[in-house]
Amino acid sequence: VTVNLGARSYDIIIEDGALARTGALIRQVKPKGTAFIVADANVQGLHGKALLQSLEQAGIAAKLFSVAPGEGSKDFKTLEKLIGDLVGAGIERGDVIIAFGGGMVGDLAGFAASLTLRGVDFIQVPTTLLSQVDSSVGGKTGINLALGKNLVGSFYQPRLVVIDPGLLDTLDSRQLRAGYAEIVKIALVKETDFFDWLEKNSTAVFKDTPQRTQAIAAACRLKADIVARDERDLDERLLLNLGHTFAHALEALTNYSNALLHGEAVGIGVAMAFRFSVQLGLCEPADMQRAVRHLEKAGLPVAARNLPGVTAESLLNTMSKDKKVTDGRINLILANGIGKAFISRDVDLKKLAAFLRQEMR
Numbered sequence: 001v002t003v004n005l006g007a008r009s010y011d012i013i014i015e016d017g018a019l020a021r022t023g024a025l026i027r028q029v030k031p032k033g034t035a036f037i038v039a040d041a042n043v044q045g046l047h048g049k050a051l052l053q054s055l056e057q058a059g060i061a062a063k064l065f066s067v068a069p070g071e072g073s074k075d076f077k078t079l080e081k082l083i084g085d086l087v088g089a090g091i092e093r094g095d096v097i098i099a100f101g102g103g104m105v106g107d108l109a110g111f112a113a114s115l116t117l118r119g120v121d122f123i124q125v126p127t128t129l130l131s132q133v134d135s136s137v138g139g140k141t142g143i144n145l146a147l148g149k150n151l152v153g154s155f156y157q158p159r160l161v162v163i164d165p166g167l168l169d170t171l172d173s174r175q176l177r178a179g180y181a182e183i184v185k186i187a188l189v190k191e192t193d194f195f196d197w198l199e200k201n202s203t204a205v206f207k208d209t210p211q212r213t214q215a216i217a218a219a220c221r222l223k224a225d226i227v228a229r230d231e232r233d234l235d236e237r238l239l240l241n242l243g244h245t246f247a248h249a250l251e252a253l254t255n256y257s258n259a260l261l262h263g264e265a266v267g268i269g270v271a272m273a274f275r276f277s278v279q280l281g282l283c284e285p286a287d288m289q290r291a292v293r294h295l296e297k298a299g300l301p302v303a304a305r306n307l308p309g310v311t312a313e314s315l316l317n318t319m320s321k322d323k324k325v326t327d328g329r330i331n332l333i334l335a336n337g338i339g340k341a342f343i344s345r346d347v348d349l350k351k352l353a354a355f356l357r358q359e360m361r
């Protein structure tokens with residue numbers, strides 16, 4: 001898959017066993033330079049040797065920097081230490097940073113790459129399903145503030161993305177399901193055919209099968225096309241936030257804890273966006289039921305009831321803070337059906353409040 005962004009275009013290589021070819025693939029886009037690997041410590045333990053071996057075979061000198069797993073590492077302290085370590089180890093403009101891990105390391109290392117020496121090339125080698133289908137593509141990088149997630153960052157595209165679905169064999173099933181929520185989301189946004197395909201093939205997607213690779217490739221292709229048309233999130237790319245205004249509020253209310261992974265919040269959020277669309281008379285109930293049933297079949301949560309700290313009032317407050325409210329109206333991504341998401345720029349807050357009360361009943 002190619003992300004077409006003129007001079008900043010890049011390829012996403014999706015192939016079982018691609019990790020072993022990473023060195024050779026890097027040499028095709030960067031004939032020279034040392035590799036500075038920024039690795040999630042868990043991933044380093046599981047797959048670090050294989051990556052180092054691949055670089056060595058391609059004759060690429062490499063240095064490894066390990067980051068503690070978990071969302072807590074996406075902060076200024078870790079960023080400062082990381083950039084200090086990279087510069088201390090002698091990184092130069094012509095070198096390359098490799099983000100090796102899930103979305104956490106991808107966002108952190110990508111942001112560090114955009115800042116170090118005013119910008120060093122970087123390559124994504126995503127290792128979770130979520131990062132393989134979503135966060136490694138599109139160039140959003142950043143860290144969190146106490147005030148909220150991803151509030152500091154940059155648009156900084158990688159030079160290459162290397163996706164090896166085989167790496168998912170070591171990922172636990174809960175993380176897999178969470179990543180799958182983003183695949184379902186992207187199908188529901190734009191691609192009825194892809195959603196039909198997922199309904200038939202989801203069981204295989206969760207295993208080491210060709211369908212797993214196919215699903216990842218399809219999701220990347222859809223995201224790449226959208227990013228090529230709207231890199232900076234001005235209109236079409238906003239559709240990828242289907243379910244996310246609900247999801248972000250749920251994550252904030254559960255303190256970004258292990259109680260609710262991002263992908264799980266997205267499962268609930270997408271289901272809520274469809275139910276709200278039905279309530280507003282914008283979507284056929286049958287389409288909503290299909291979407292919700294598929295999320296449930298994948299083992300994802302689809303309702304916010306019973307989550308600690310989540311009430312209709314707290315949800316409404318948090319959502320209004322996340323999305324600016326003007327004249328009692330809020331922007332939301334809603335759906336006219338499967339594959340038919342749209343940006344609704346003037347949702348009546350009173351209608352939203354009534355919907356949330358019903359959801360939490």
Ligand SMILES: NC(=O)c1ccc[n+]([C@@H]2O[C@H](COP(=O)([O-])OP(=O)(O)OC[C@H]3O[C@@H](n4cnc5c(N)ncnc54)[C@H](O)[C@@H]3O)[C@@H](O)[C@H]2O)c1
Pocket residue numbers: 040041042043046069070071074101102103104105107127128129130131134135136137138139140141149150167168169170171172175262
């Ligand atoms: N930039 C974007 O466009 C974008 C989009 C969506 C999400 N994100 C960000 O992505 C982050 C979440 O990413 P994530 O879901 O990948 O979580 P993560 O990076 O925190 O990884 C989840 C867990 O899986 C472990 N892990 C990773 N790869 C593994 C493997 N192959 N085998 C075994 N364990 C493995 C990690 O150590 C970690 O414990 C969030 O910070 C979110 O804000 C960014």
Ligand SMILES: [Zn+2]
Pocket residue numbers: 134182244262266
């Ligand atoms: Zn998401």
